[in-house]
Amino acid sequence: MSYxxxxxxxxxxxxxxxxxxxxxxxxxxxxxxIMDYTEGRGWHDPRIVPYQNLCLDPATMVFHYGQxxxxxxxxxxxxxxxxxxxxxxxxxxxxxxxxxxxxIPPIDEEFAVKAVKxxxxxxxxxxxxxxxxSLYIRPFIIATDPYLGVRPSHTYKFIIIxxxxxxxxxxxxxxxxxxxxxxxxxxxxxxxxxAKTPGNYAASLKAQVEAHEKGYTQVLWLDGIERKYIxxxxxxxxxxxxxxxxxxxxxxxxILPGITRDSTIQLLRSWGIEVEExxxxxxxxxxxxxxxxxEEAFGTxxxxxxxPVGELNWNGNIITINEGKTGPLSARIYExxxxxxxxxxxxxxxxxxxxx
Amino acid sequence: MSYxxxxxxxxxxxxxxxxxxxxxxxxxxxxxxIMDYTEGRGWHDPRIVPYQNLCLDPATMVFHYGQxxxxxxxxxxxxxxxxxxxxxxxxxxxxxxxxxxxxIPPIDEEFAVKAVKxxxxxxxxxxxxxxxxSLYIRPFIIATDPYLGVRPSHTYKFIIIxxxxxxxxxxxxxxxxxxxxxxxxxxxxxxxxxAKTPGNYAASLKAQVEAHEKGYTQVLWLDGIERKYIxxxxxxxxxxxxxxxxxxxxxxxxILPGITRDSTIQLLRSWGIEVEExxxxxxxxxxxxxxxxxEEAFGTxxxxxxxPVGELNWNGNIITINEGKTGPLSARIYExxxxxxxxxxxxxxxxxxxxx
Numbered sequence: 001m002s003y004x005x006x007x008x009x010x011x012x013x014x015x016x017x018x019x020x021x022x023x024x025x026x027x028x029x030x031x032x033x034i035m036d037y038t039e040g041r042g043w044h045d046p047r048i049v050p051y052q053n054l055c056l057d058p059a060t061m062v063f064h065y066g067q068x069x070x071x072x073x074x075x076x077x078x079x080x081x082x083x084x085x086x087x088x089x090x091x092x093x094x095x096x097x098x099x100x101x102x103x104i105p106p107i108d109e110e111f112a113v114k115a116v117k118x119x120x121x122x123x124x125x126x127x128x129x130x131x132x133x134s135l136y137i138r139p140f141i142i143a144t145d146p147y148l149g150v151r152p153s154h155t156y157k158f159i160i161i162x163x164x165x166x167x168x169x170x171x172x173x174x175x176x177x178x179x180x181x182x183x184x185x186x187x188x189x190x191x192x193x194x195a196k197t198p199g200n201y202a203a204s205l206k207a208q209v210e211a212h213e214k215g216y217t218q219v220l221w222l223d224g225i226e227r228k229y230i231x232x233x234x235x236x237x238x239x240x241x242x243x244x245x246x247x248x249x250x251x252x253x254x255i256l257p258g259i260t261r262d263s264t265i266q267l268l269r270s271w272g273i274e275v276e277e278x279x280x281x282x283x284x285x286x287x288x289x290x291x292x293x294x295e296e297a298f299g300t301x302x303x304x305x306x307x308p309v310g311e312l313n314w315n316g317n318i319i320t321i322n323e324g325k326t327g328p329l330s331a332r333i334y335e336x337x338x339x340x341x342x343x344x345x346x347x348x349x350x351x352x353x354x355x356x
Numbered sequence: 357m358s359y360x361x362x363x364x365x366x367x368x369x370x371x372x373x374x375x376x377x378x379x380x381x382x383x384x385x386x387x388x389x390i391m392d393y394t395e396g397r398g399w400h401d402p403r404i405v406p407y408q409n410l411c412l413d414p415a416t417m418v419f420h421y422g423q424x425x426x427x428x429x430x431x432x433x434x435x436x437x438x439x440x441x442x443x444x445x446x447x448x449x450x451x452x453x454x455x456x457x458x459x460i461p462p463i464d465e466e467f468a469v470k471a472v473k474x475x476x477x478x479x480x481x482x483x484x485x486x487x488x489x490s491l492y493i494r495p496f497i498i499a500t501d502p503y504l505g506v507r508p509s510h511t512y513k514f515i516i517i518x519x520x521x522x523x524x525x526x527x528x529x530x531x532x533x534x535x536x537x538x539x540x541x542x543x544x545x546x547x548x549x550x551a552k553t554p555g556n557y558a559a560s561l562k563a564q565v566e567a568h569e570k571g572y573t574q575v576l577w578l579d580g581i582e583r584k585y586i587x588x589x590x591x592x593x594x595x596x597x598x599x600x601x602x603x604x605x606x607x608x609x610x611i612l613p614g615i616t617r618d619s620t621i622q623l624l625r626s627w628g629i630e631v632e633e634x635x636x637x638x639x640x641x642x643x644x645x646x647x648x649x650x651e652e653a654f655g656t657x658x659x660x661x662x663x664p665v666g667e668l669n670w671n672g673n674i675i676t677i678n679e680g681k682t683g684p685l686s687a688r689i690y691e692x693x694x695x696x697x698x699x700x701x702x703x704x705x706x707x708x709x710x711x712x
Contacts, residue, residue: 025504028415053411054419058517059384060410063498066422066554067561103561138504142419148381148494148519150591152561161414163504183546188580190541192559198422199555203548205423205459205508224544225581235506 003046003111005033005118010050019128022166024303025136029123033115033160037105043158046111048119051161057146061153066199067143069098072302073259074134074165075120075355077127078343083120083355085137086341088113090259095139097257098195103152104141112139112158117355119160124355132167132338136303168304173326173334175310178233179216180282181207182315186231186254188224193231193254200256201235208234218299220312222282223254229279236299236307237261240285241329243293250277260300264333266349273329282314289319296327305341306334359402359467361389361474366406375484378522380659381492385479389471389516393461399514402467404475407517413502417509422555423499425454428658429615430490430521431476431711433483434699439476439711441493442697444469446615451495453613454551459508460497468495468514473711475516480711488523488694492659524660529682529690531666534589535572536638537563538671542587542610544580549587549610556612557591564590574655576668578638579610585635592655592663593617596641597685599649606633616656620689622705629685638670645675652683661697662690 010030017027028051035046062068071091076084092109099106116137120127127135139160143153184207187193187200207219218234230249232238237258239248246268251257268275288294297309310324321327339345340352366386373383384407391402418424427447432440448465455462472493476483483491495516499509540563543549543556563575574590586605588594593614595604602624607613624631644650653665666680677683695701696708 025415028413028502032414051414054414054416055409055411057384058388058407058410058515059381059494059519062554063410063418063424063496064426064494064554064557065561066424066558068419068422068558070420101562102558103565136504138415138420140419146384148492150557150560150564152565159414163415185544185546188541188544188547190539190580190583191544191547192555197555197558198418198420199548199553199558201420201506202422202424202458202553202555204506205421206457208506209459209508224546227546 005115006047007122008047008049009122016126017164019130019133019164022128022133022164024165025163027164029126029162029164031119031122033119035115035158037156037158039154042105043107046115048122054157056144059146059148061145061147062142064148065143065150066197067102067104067153068141068198069095069102069104069196070138070140070198071095071196073137074302075127075137076134076341077129080343082343083124083127084341084343085116085353085355087259087263087351088116088353090262091139094196094257094259095141098197099141101192101195102197104143104156107158116160119162120355123162126162126164128164130167132169134165136163136165138163173306173308173331175308175324175326176217177215177311177313178218178220178309179211179214180312180314181211181219181221182227183207185224186221189253191254194251194257196256204235216313228281228283230282230285231255233299233309236301236304238299239264239297240280240294241296241327242288245274245276247276247278247280249280258300260302260305260337263337263351264300267333267336285312286314286317286319294319294321296330297321298330305337306330361471362403363478364403364405365478372482373520375486375489375520378484378489378520380521381519383520385482385518385520387475387478389475391471391514393512393514395510398461399463402471404478410513412500415502415504417501417503418498420504421499421506422553423458423460423509424497424554425451425458425460425552426494426496426554427451427552429493430658431483431493432490432697433485436699438699439480439483440697440699441472441709441711443615443619443707444472444709446618447495450552450613450615451497454553455497457548457551458553460499460512463514469709472516475518476711479518482518482520484520486523488525490521492519492521494519529662529664529687531664531680531682532573533571533667533669534574534576534665535567535570536668536670537567537575537577538583539563541580542577545609547610550607550613552612560591572669584637584639586638586641587611589655589665592657592660594655595620595653596636596650597652597683598644601630601632603632603634603636605636614656616658616661616693619693619707620656623689623692641668642670642673642675650675650677652686653677654686661693662686
């Protein structure tokens with residue numbers, strides 16, 4: 001796409017929030033990117049405009065039939081002052097995978113990366129510089145026909161918004177307690193589990209709320225068919241280190257093909273550590289725990305990078321992992337990926353793109 | 357809820373569309389109902405206002421995590437001029453079932469029926485009077501926190517919009533051709549299949565599009581576990597008449613508890629026809645077809661009331677039902693339910709509520 005991005009800058013910049021108390025997803029920058037899709041005309045009119053409300057007919061299809069997708073990535077202020085993105089082309093590739101499943105027309109991936117970079121440059125003063133902070137980038141697409149029949153929309157909006165976010169671990173990386181979910185199912189093969197679409201997240205809320213009430217941070221999802229094989233942890237991919245080898249559920253259509261998941265696998269293999277992508281049952285994890293070969297467990301995702309699991313509750317069986325402490329491998333992956341993201345460690349994989 | 361509904365009438369009424377060419381879900385009336393929810397305060401500020409855009413922060417949770425539910429019902433202009441609703445209390449009960457699954461705070465069901473009636477009265481000139489037309493009523497709730505973390509929203513909007521709709525069968529009730537879906541899954545037990553939530557509809561689009569491309573109107577969904585048991589047809593519940601008895605899939609969490617489904621079961625039983633709510637496999641339907649005992653098949657839903665199935669394509673096996681014509685039982689149910697809805701037939705079941 002050879003389009004120029006029209007830029008209309010705000011003349012009323014917002015006051016910046018206290019960059020030491022950001023939290024996640026609470027504050028938004030001065031500008032946003034929008035591009036429209038009309039059937040027959042394609043994607044058109046890409047523009048960066050002042051951050052503003054979307055004014056939509058109440059019949060707009062996204063409200064009723066949830067035809068939408070999103071992504072999440074971050075811009076990091078490197079130690080040398082550069083602004084870095086981590087594998088943004090992978091997010092845009094995944095947008096098109098999600099789009100295909102949700103019957104949304106494809107975007108030009110390269111152009112979308114360019115749009116992210118231009119928007120980040122316009123709002124570069126919003127990138128926080130405190131340790132562990134970043135500028136969260138949320139591209140999303142919504143169906144915009146004002147129409148109540150069930151069919152794919154003929155019009156869409158592709159939008160990118162930016163949110164300065166605090167360190168995920170302000171007090172250092174810390175293991176979480178996870179409840180193994182036996183009642184609710186997140187997704188099933190043949191469904192939308194591999195797409196980053198709102199409905200998957202809506203479906204996950206109830207289990208999350210009930211896990212919180214029981215004193216757990218998140219749930220471990222089991223497969224929807226046999227309720228036996230491990231899928232994801234909360235909204236993250238999940239890894240287990242058992243007897244020196246690392247195991248993570250294979251991508252079979254019901255789990256998200258995480259970019260941090262892929263980066264973790266590449267890193268581990270580059271370190272000579274064996275990684276198995278295959279089905280892994282909760283029984284296998286429990287038996288490894290009983291035998292004393294369960295060494296570490298952790299989630300991977302853009303927000304936390306690595307989230308060590310300190311305890312699993314499986315129908316009342318408590319599986320304590322590495323004495324509830326962050327394992328050395330979890331820590332090493334975390335330090336390496338975040339090190340690459342903040343430009344502290346050499347990027348041997350070509351994962352980093354600079355925003356200029 | 358003892359709230360009064362504040363009414364602000366438009367001073368710019370829209371021109372009415374050609375009531376003989378309405379289609380479905382294309383036109384919207386002059387007013388809408390809105391009520392807000394704020395944590396700690398509950399539902400508040402119910403109001404009928406001129407139909408207007410919703411202006412929402414692009415970070416509004418419904419765009420990203422799909423936390424939302426909706427309903428669909430109709431107001432009918434009876435032959436004697438009365439305005440009738442069909443079992444509206446059932447829609448409002450189902451809103452709360454959907455709300456519970458999606459972590460949305462419950463509404464006052466009785467008040468919601470009252471809100472529907474008041475809104476319909478305000479826009480009563482929009483109820484079309486042609487044969488088979490009606491005023492479609494779309495209540496829906498969306499999560500409105502401008503926040504990007506995955507958790508239930510703390511604020512919501514409950515909205516009702518109205519759309520005059522044409523006859524579903526302008527040329528008389530007509531059977532459709534249905535493709536039995538083997539690749540895609542709509543929902544699985546433990547998921548959100550029984551809730552009327554946008555994600556279920558988003559998940560169904562791809563199969564619908566592919567069925568259209570093959571020359572079929574809709575898909576017949578099979579269960580997500582064994583890919584064997586029948587669930588729904590398109591966005592409707594489904595019934596089969598085999599050897600004089602009527603069979604419909606039992607409500608086990610993955611299918612929508614349809615109000616037309618329930619009305620159909622009550623009607624059939626009142627006529628002395630046996631109805632079995634149980635698992636029914638596609639093999640059973642195919643075998644009945646082979647034996648010559650498959651008499652009729654039809655979908656039930658608010659939009660069409662009854663949608664006869666004339667043909668099923670199951671992996672290339674063509675199952676022609678009642679020679680591709682509308683069966684006598686399908687026709688009788690259709691005539692009876694629509695007869696009650698339009699006040700032509702006595703309502704022995706207490707299904708009708710008049711709007712005054």
